[in-house]
Amino acid sequence: MTCGKDHIIQLKEVWTTYEGADLPVIKDVTLNIKPGEFVVIGGPNGAGKTTLLETIAGLLPVVNGSVQVCGHDVIKDGCAARKKIGYVIQNFDFHPYTPFTVEEVVLMGRYGKLGWLKRHSSRDMDKVTSAICQLGLCPMQKNQIGKLSGGQQQKVLIAQNLAKDPEVLLLDEPFSNLDMVTREEVSRLLCQIADAGIPVLIVSHAFDALPDRDIRVVVMQHGEIILNQLSHPSDVGNLVRSASVAA
Amino acid sequence: MLEFLIPNNVMCHAVEAMLFASLGCALLSVLITQMNISSIGFTMSHAAFAGGSVGAFFGYAVLPSAVFVSILTAFLMGPLSDRTRMHTDTTLGVLFGTMMAVAIFFIALMQGTGKGFDASSLLYGNVISLYREEIYALAVITCIILIFLIIFYKEITAIVFHKRLAEIAGIQVKPVYYGILFLISVMVALSIPIVGGLLLYVWLVTPAAIAYQFCNTMRNMFIMAPVVAVIVSVTGAICGILYSLPVGPLTAVIFSGLFVGAVAVSPKRKIVFHNH
Numbered sequence: 001m002t003c004g005k006d007h008i009i010q011l012k013e014v015w016t017t018y019e020g021a022d023l024p025v026i027k028d029v030t031l032n033i034k035p036g037e038f039v040v041i042g043g044p045n046g047a048g049k050t051t052l053l054e055t056i057a058g059l060l061p062v063v064n065g066s067v068q069v070c071g072h073d074v075i076k077d078g079c080a081a082r083k084k085i086g087y088v089i090q091n092f093d094f095h096p097y098t099p100f101t102v103e104e105v106v107l108m109g110r111y112g113k114l115g116w117l118k119r120h121s122s123r124d125m126d127k128v129t130s131a132i133c134q135l136g137l138c139p140m141q142k143n144q145i146g147k148l149s150g151g152q153q154q155k156v157l158i159a160q161n162l163a164k165d166p167e168v169l170l171l172d173e174p175f176s177n178l179d180m181v182t183r184e185e186v187s188r189l190l191c192q193i194a195d196a197g198i199p200v201l202i203v204s205h206a207f208d209a210l211p212d213r214d215i216r217v218v219v220m221q222h223g224e225i226i227l228n229q230l231s232h233p234s235d236v237g238n239l240v241r242s243a244s245v246a247a
Numbered sequence: 248m249l250e251f252l253i254p255n256n257v258m259c260h261a262v263e264a265m266l267f268a269s270l271g272c273a274l275l276s277v278l279i280t281q282m283n284i285s286s287i288g289f290t291m292s293h294a295a296f297a298g299g300s301v302g303a304f305f306g307y308a309v310l311p312s313a314v315f316v317s318i319l320t321a322f323l324m325g326p327l328s329d330r331t332r333m334h335t336d337t338t339l340g341v342l343f344g345t346m347m348a349v350a351i352f353f354i355a356l357m358q359g360t361g362k363g364f365d366a367s368s369l370l371y372g373n374v375i376s377l378y379r380e381e382i383y384a385l386a387v388i389t390c391i392i393l394i395f396l397i398i399f400y401k402e403i404t405a406i407v408f409h410k411r412l413a414e415i416a417g418i419q420v421k422p423v424y425y426g427i428l429f430l431i432s433v434m435v436a437l438s439i440p441i442v443g444g445l446l447l448y449v450w451l452v453t454p455a456a457i458a459y460q461f462c463n464t465m466r467n468m469f470i471m472a473p474v475v476a477v478i479v480s481v482t483g484a485i486c487g488i489l490y491s492l493p494v495g496p497l498t499a500v501i502f503s504g505l506f507v508g509a510v511a512v513s514p515k516r517k518i519v520f521h522n523h
Contacts, residue, residue: 057415083417092409097515099281099465100408108405112417117398144463157412164416 008168008199009033009056014065016055024063025051027223033168038194038213039201042240043220049203050090052220053170056201057087070167083112086166088157090173090203098146102156105145106132109160124163131163134189136182150177158186162193169193171202175209183209207237219243248386258488261374263382265480265498268438271389272447273454273476274396275431277468280455281407286339287324287428288451290346291435292444294320296370297349298436304353310381314436320346321432325425372443374484374494385437392430396469399423404465442495449499450476457506460513479505 009032016026025048033039041049054060056069058078067074072081086109106128107120114120132141135155140148145156154177161169171190175183183206191211194200210233217239219227227243249266253259279285295313302312320342328338396403402423405413414420431451438447458471483498 059414079417079419082415085415087415089411089415092412094409097459097463098408099459099463099468100404101464104404104464105408108401108408108412109416111401111405111413114401116402116419120401160412160416 006034007032008035008070009201010066010068011056012066014055014067015063016051016060017063018060025223026055029055029065029223029225031218031225031228033199033201033216035199036194036197037199037216038191038211039199039216039218040207040210040236040240041201041203041218041220042205042207042236042244043226044244047220048223049220050172051223053087053172053201053203056168056170057085058082079112084167086161086164086169088154088161088169088171088174090176092153092157094146094153096144096146098144100145101142102132102137102145102148102159103128103141105156106160106163109162109164113164127163127165131159134162135159136185151179151182154178155182155186158189162189167198169198169200171200173204174202175204175206180209187211207233207240210236248382257375258485260377260379260382261484261488261494262481264374264377264385264441265484265494266477267382267385267389268434268441269450269454269476269480270473271385271392271434272438272450273473274389274392274469275427275434276451276453276455276476277458277465277472278403278407278427279431279451280459281465281468282335282427284335284339285448285452286336286343287431288435288448289444290324290339290343291317291320291432292439292447293343293346293350294432295436295439296444297346297353300350300353300357304357310440313439314433316346317432317436318429321429324428324432325421329421370443370445371493372439372441372446372495374441375488377440381437381440385441388430388433388437392434395426395430399426403427407465442498446495446499449502450480453502453506454479457502457509460509460515475505 011029011031014026014029015024017024029052041052043049051060055062055067058074058081062075069081070084074081110120110124110127132138135158137155137159145153158174174186178186187209188211190200191213212233214230215233215236217227217229217231217236218225219240221244227239231239249259249263253262279287295317298316299309299313301316303309324338324342328335331338402418405416405418406420406424410420435447438450442450454472454476455468457475458468462468462471479501480498483501484494486492487494487497
């Protein structure tokens, strides 16, 4: 299922910047993630958490260092790497009448893997239906995505990335629009994914719905990693807070 | 091509031209409206206008010059909007102003040197003055658009839905996106002689705007928009020639009337109330 490397994500002395920015957003970050790890990335606003995820997904220019995901050099071949990476973005806003159903949006997650000139098969549709049902979206499979609530839309984007069969799963604030019950459901699902050997990296400020398993806590401040250690889920919040205050 | 149906040669040419132009423009209109790049219509028509005036100034034929500059602008558009880190619509606005300025500059130069330049064919078009080759070119570009949409349907729908999410899914966004811009520019350049740069906007936006009032999926929009556009455009061409009315403006008015009607009866505005 996974790429079979010791470290499925390897960032070595990475510096990332946005075009036109005066200073780099990520500074000298080294991070190694093994298959099946559950990683929570915390820290104050503007610390570089989302930028770290975008760097791993190969969506930003890396000015120094190397980023390897599933054996792919993300800097040179981001597109190939992204076919193996699931990434649930933080900010999305779909027009109420955007002409796409939940099923169509989830299917789009598989388009990259299908490649040019290929149509989806019944196996792809099975993956789509399974991902939709895992997120409890079965009754609204044929509904337009723009007519769903923010939380439901968030679940659709998670389903889109599950349908992709990712080898690495990145989620930016996955719990932000979800109610308490749904948070726990999604958390359980993410735990199952990590247990299956797929590393799950989440950027979050909500630490009340973390799965009951070892969690790697990565705290960022001013674009640097100031804490990187394994922790029990109940200690994650305190660790993030104390590391941020101490810095 | 349709002589076996329409024996009148003038009418036949007009119907063929309107058929292919409306079909191609309507297919593209779905992409234009859903990607929010409707300014591409007037930017490309002004690029053609600029090309025509530059060509006339240097003694070249107006239409090929117009097509050449439109295609050149299309090649610039995608990379330019990427490099400037601005929304495509903003880049289109900049290009529109530039093209307009180039056109006015060369027209003024020609007036100063005593050369005449009749811009009316580019501004208003004339459906009955087309050569056979121009109609064939329209048929070819419409077929290319149709084939492009069929081959890259999944990539196109993903890009239309959300460019960033398409990129994350592992889709090569740039080649498809630039391909869409390129096809729009060629279609605009070839359609200008029919309805003119000023009215072409109607063909590039209104068919999809009408279809949008009734369709909830892209697939349905891709079916309904061309059907509506072909019916309206062919009707406009036949009525215009039969009653000696200007074909372009007549068709544009029919389109607009239909759009108002579609908005009025659209199920998307229906409010359903259940008290249990």
